[in-house]
Amino acid sequence: MSEQSVEEGNGRSSSWLRRIWNTTSVPVGAVLLAALIGAAILAISGANPLDAYAALIKGSFGDSAAVGRTLEKATPLIFSGLAVAFAFKAGLFNIGAQGQLLVGAIVAAYVGFSIEGLPAIIHAPLALIAGAAAGAIYGAFPGALKTYTGANEVITTIMLNYVAINLTDYLADGPWKDTTPGNVVARTPKIFDSAAIPFVGDIPIGFFIALLMAVITWWLLYKTTIGFEIRTVGLNPHAAKYAGIKVAFTVILTMTLSGLLAGMGGSIETQGIVGRYQPGFNANLGFDGITVALLGKTHPFGVIPAALLIGAMKAGSSQMQFSADVAKEITDVIMAFILFFVAADMIIRWILRTRAAEGEKITLSTGWGK
């Protein structure tokens, strides 16, 4: 069947608008449908969905403090979303962003509290880089395992998440525990102010670093030979080998950089928000990165709005609970439905009737479950 998909290629500009619609219709539809289902659940449980959503929006965008909160929540999600999306481009499913983020968070904390007297201009970047490096190493590991032993990265990264959780728990309750008199909680000491990443008004500077990293990630993927290699390996490893690309090296490199992005997210969470490492404060940031990456169509620039949306829901949920008397967990339910509908994109396409024209291949994700 040689001529069945001729309609895909019509040059770069002619079907520009249609392409935008094709790529955004599923995420947007997924969000709307999930919101609708959330409203139904709210209505069944006796609340007024309109009030609840109004409170949710007010809590996330209502004033500059709310916007700041949204950006604060979105920042680590941009990083973990970028990490997952980046690995996806090489056909790798990095479920280990959570572990890489935790390792990055605690190492940044260690650099932040253990070194005193450095000027902020050195200390803050140093902690950031140390956390990023820790995440990179932690990501390189499953990459190397895949290359040299054939171990599936989905399995190894899941396992390494547990290792990271327990390792950081141990450090925070053992060698790196906050020894301030009276402290009984497992947590590291507070980082020095010189290591902190501050706010400008209500806006965390970390958010701008996240935006910068999204641009760098995009640039690396689409404008450099390294990105060409990564994408080639992801789309056709046989052709990559034929083309002289070192597939094994590329896999390790991709996982390393993916881990670096997640680790950097952990650093910024420590340095910009929490101020120390404390178990439980970063729960799910890495896992939510999977939702963010898929919702963002695994594109670096798609990750940003996706992270903002999820961040807004997290930021506004307390306000919603407070003023609409609705359990804030409803936002988790909505998030779960968003992920569900993005993954099951046929449902959305059917509803929106954007059943891609005959012959067009629909690929949400290369590399799922390989």
Place this chain on the structure above:
Amino acid sequence: MIIKDAPIVLETKGMTKRFPGVLANDHVDLKLHKGEILALLGENGAGKSTLMNMIYGLYHPDEGEIWIKGEKVRLNDPGDAIARGVGMVHQHFQLVPVMTVAENVMLGAEITRGLYLDQRTAVTKVHELSMQYGLEVDPTAVIEDLPVGTQQRVEIIKALYRNADILILDEPTAVLTPQEAHELFRIMNDLTEQGVSIIFITHKLKEVLAVADRVGVLRGGKYVGTADPKTATEASLAELMVGRKVILQVDKAKAQPGEPVLKVSDLVVKDDRDQIAVDGLSLEVHAGEILGVAGVQGNGQREFVEALTGLRPVVSGKAVIAGQDITHAPPRTITELGVAHIPEDREKHGLVMPYTLADNMVLNRYYQKPYANGIILNQEKIDQDGAALVEKYDVRTPSVYTPASSLSGGNKQKVIVAREFSREMKLLIANQPTRGIDVGSIEFIHNQIVAQRDEGVAVLLVSAELDEVLGLADRVAVIFDGRIVKTLSIAEATRERVGLLMAGSDA
């Protein structure tokens, strides 16, 4: 056969199908009589598959009518087509590899007894069908254990099981060995004798002449004519198909061989199952000559070429290209030595399907100047040179930004040829360079290979098509069981002699 008097079982009237930028079918009128084999001939991209997909309910015509057995029909999906007795065997089989023949045949039309599958009845029915139509196959065999030719028989049985009496075979011989193809033709004749009507899609002219009762030709989406295989010749069919005279015989001067470029001695290579596939192979290819490697598929050709190009490890022996030992060299080193490689499987190794043509054109030199400066890609230059190559190598595509996946087989192959031939080369390794592509593209690629030879390039041509080897090569090396059993000059290489050597007999 008295086909003309037989009733018409299938007719299309004014079938038209547009895809953005392409008129895939332009008012096609087609008639199929009961019990005939209608060969539908056309180049890749001529609209054969589109037409068939409409008859099978996969696409919906923009204009036109389909009449089946005297009734005007509207086919919403393949289910509608199947219900009216239309069966289709696709080029890529739709079988579940781990299931048995019987299970595959009844898939989607399962016989059940209460909650249970009635396997026994299925086995019996498959057996009956295979006896009735001479389609020998064991109903209890597992698909993945069967050779490709037998898998194809299962596909045919699947259609017959659903009571198909109009059978569409989409390039059925592309995946078959010559023997298997012969067997298929016998089956096709048996089927038509029992009243089945067959549309046979192909672009192999020999096959058309051998098996068809009537030939319909499509070109550029239009039905351009009907030919009678009793009076038509390969040349006349090719002309009808391409729209101009086609030179089927490659016209070339005598070779002027120079220094040896490739020297292989006692090479041993294993296959994917860790069995020895290349077993002490030795040969030499000189500058300015084409060495054709002839052999039945599966005698180590694939492993040999993969070892030479760095894609497969060498167990022992030695390979030297242009004076440099490349026995254990990685692919990039070999490429940079000036080796061009047309891989056997263009979709697996040769192209990245979702990439644009421009990106595919630089697949193995994206990192070199002028396409990259350090690590920064010069996309503008890539697109620009890609467009020039599309022009020069006559790749039929809407634009250079089109993904490779939307091109026809012949045009995909042209992209690879363009990429490989447009850089400095000393050695060309071409493995099945024209498999499954249309005559126009074959002619083009053959001429390009000869032109390279005349420029002083050493050419190693590996092909399962004996005609191709005999038509192009200056010397013929026959491969059997992983070894070169004999190397003949083209004058000594008669069809019979090479055929015997290929079969392992010492001629």
